[in-house]
Amino acid sequence: MMEHGFDFTPVLIFLTAAVALVPLFQALGVSPILAYLAAGAIIGPHVLGLIKEVENIGHVAEFGVIFLLFTIGLELSILRLMNMRREVLGLGTVQVLVTALLIGYGAHQLGSSMEVAILIGGGLAFSSTAMVMQLLAERGESASRTGRGAFSVLLFQDLAVVPFMALLPLLASDGSDIGKAMALAGIKAILALLVIFLIGRFLLSPLYDLVARTHNRELFVATTLLIVLGTSWATGRMGLSLELGAFLAGLLLAETQYRHQVEGDIKPFKGLFLGLFFMSVGMTIDLQLVWTQIGTVLLLLLSLLSLKCTVLVLFCRLFGFPMATAVHIGLLLAQGGEFAFVLFGFAMVLGIIPTEIGQLLLVTVSLSMVLTPWLASLGAYLSRRLTPPLANQEERIQTASEDLRNHVIVGGFGRVGQTVARLLQNYNVPYIALDVDPFKVAQGQAQGYSVYYGSAAQIDVLKAAGLEWAHLLVMTLDHHPERTQYLISDLHRSYPDLEILVRGRDQIQSKQLRQAGAAAVIPEALEASLQLSSLTLKCWGIPPEAVEQALEEIRREDYAPIVALLAKRRKATDK
Template sequence: MSLHALLAEAIVFLVATVLVVPLFERLKASPLVGYLLAGILIGPSGFAIVADAKDIEPLAELGIMVLMFSIGLELTLERLKVMRPRILALGALQILLTSSAIGGIALVAGLEFGGSLVVGGSLALSSTAVVLQLLSERHELATRMGRAAMAVLLLQDLAIGPLLVLVPVLGAHEGTMIGALGLAALKAVAVLFAILVVGRLALRPLFHVVSHTRAAELFMATTLLILIGTGLAAAWAGLSMALGAFAAGLMLAETEHRHSVLEAIQPFRGLLMGLFFMSVGMVIDLRLALDHLGLVTVLTLGLMAFKALLLLPLARLGGFAWPGAARLSLILAQGSEFAFVIFSLAEDHGVLRPGLAQPLLVALAVSMAATPLLAMAGGLLGRKFEPYEAPGIDMLIKAAQDLHDHVVVAGMGRVGRGVAEKFTKRGVAYLAVEGRRDRVVGAKAAGLAVFHADVTDLTVLEAAGIERAQALVVALGEAEGAAHLVATLRYLFPGLRILARARTEALGRLLTKAGADEVVVEKQDAGDRLASAVAVSLDA
């Protein structure tokens, strides 16, 4: 391609970006869906402004590499440790059952075994980009539902690596499937282990030297060197470049430079992601989709309904009430952006017949566009079956903005609710935060100032005005969570008075060691005693 032709296509892409992003933000829809639509319109099946989608494939692949790199950066050991076993089980079962069920349906429908594996695994994934953006806009990232959705998406992201390894094997070794899979798995583990070991030994000293130069362009160049270099190393070993980029993110996730790297790639991450989605839109055959409109409609509605209905009982087993389970299952019912990548890879390696993925690509795009409507439906279901709202972090911010010298109550179980009731009677200014929606709804119905969010998240405590609060009452049921919260806030706010409840003497000693000023070992009157202790401290 000539330079003039390349610049002309770059201008088309930039114009589409300038038009799409503001329009879809005004419509409260994901810009990623707008990029898909723009790609369809400017691509060969639309107005053919860009005649061949392959012209921008290298940049689109770079966009996927950046996305995988940023996902790797987010997978810190700390984030994995705080995920509760129930939520981990929920995410693992969702992937296993959904992929098995969809793959089984594809196999019965006549698809070959390899193709069924790819279709089942790909369609089991949900859109990380779309869901996280929607949760952020609705201020629900810190709610219990938001945290559960993030945990499920995190486990789904971990499943992408094996899928990227699986597809080339399915295309090259139909006859000796088990042996080929074993060999590919060993090769992938060996290559990724080598990348991680070399990276761990070299990255810290390298970034230490680079950061001391304080040259932003050098930091950016080093980041790109690692991103592209590990991608090429993976490609030379017969793996995908996206998998290499994911390994590069994992290498940097546990270093002190993680946040700086995320900040460095942020400006062009969204742009390259947009280019990738636009390239996907270009390969969608609009005429074929219109000719098979009935099939596309069935696939779209069937995919969303099937995923939602399968996740609903799993979320219920994960500890959610039915309204909360419905909201979680609906917000994760769409397809994933990575399905586009895996389907394209499967066609290139002959695992899926050319054109077979076209109806699925359209169904994926429509399901992603429908996510805000699914979230709205979940909210309506919640309000129908729960007569009282469970105000979230946005309402918490408004409630706390004029408060000073108030008390923050963490947890609204039996003890926390007893504290809040006493404060209400005595006229003590307080804000209570609870992660379980059913408890929030019940307490709100009783007239208590309670909000639905994860109180162990520091951003939630900041929203509650913890830096202006006079005291914190910790009434959490989980021992580790309570001790970690006390220790963190004691370090960040040395002057904050912290009072906590403990179920046992041993936990009481742990909380005292963590920095609690006063600990009440649980008895029937623990709520009254905590409230009285706070009142005494406020009068002092």
């Protein structure tokens, strides 16, 4: 019998555990993240012991977080990131500093040395980017104000990894000038990011142009993996986090025409390795340690969650977030993060943190991550309860849109508006939808859509939704066509640079709306008639190629303004 050098038994164990538990948890309406955590705990060294080398698995599983940060970068843009600078540099900064100081002070008062207290405070100040962003994506909340606020804090936390990693060797040695070393680490980080940004900005697009001309799918995927892992490796060598490099690579590729193909190619890798990451977290949960020191673990867990939630709620309010959103963000980010495993692990190896304290901290962080899906659900529930009644909707709309820039306003949340909103949400395009049907609004909000009660036919309501800073206005209203026409005309005069896309009933109304100032009009009666005609001709026996050619000729004539608009947008993007 042939002997093979590679033992893929661990791979089979991982796959079996995932296949067994993920469908079961989903059938029960529980997040798949908890299924991966439970699977990891069961097959890990503390229960069945099927997998014992957790550290080696963790190194591979880190690819999941790398690919996650890369896709987050893909869904952003440099302009959108600049628009978020107040929350990233403001809210993110105070959250990390205040949380680290409070936890560090508490640890020092309980008898830890100053060095240990600094590391404990820093390690526990961070939240789980992988856990939170995955939950937001699952629940369709990434583009909501809660999602944007949570992401801003998480992004700064990823940036703040640098100084804390630089602290480790300094705290392990005596007599180091920590302040000077931290300043040098910060300068090095800024220079490194600037170099990577400049190289990527000028080389990525030509590189993908060259690869795309080969029409080789495997080469395209290999190039993407090279960019992601290569940038992560470069930032790692510079003393920064691997995840930050991946995020930067995604941010640079978001400016190119290849972003959607890249996102589709990387998605399977992200899902596979992210599941492995969550399973590796589950393996670190030492149930015996939890049981023997249940009182200490529960006290640490409760203290961590309550302190971080309180700090986040307080500063979210100070930065202008409504109470409902602040509470949601506070509970969403109350857990410890994956960075704690790296920081505390290295600290134990260097002898900075005693092993028994480090193990307690790791168990506390693991359990806090396990509780995150339930905390997120609680936050969503409290957010709905704290939301003002419909009478104050215009104020709510203004509050929800005050940090939006270059966003999309969707007028109407019927079947067409819901389809538009769903696709915008799938691609994390910032938007706000308006409708005057309270049932549709309540149903949409329960499903995670950024929809609010308000009439899109009133300019004052559209202004409250950030019309002045909007990139697009999509009007899907199908009643009062004359009123819609007058509204489009007024908007075009007041906001000549705003591109307005409108749903039209037929060719006659579409022509009137274009004359009023709409950039493009989609006549639904025309498309319906084309589809019905196509089916009729094909059933009669006309060759499909001939039918499609006839339809394309009609579309080319009637959709000429739309084609011109797309060409204009493509030309602006290429510049």
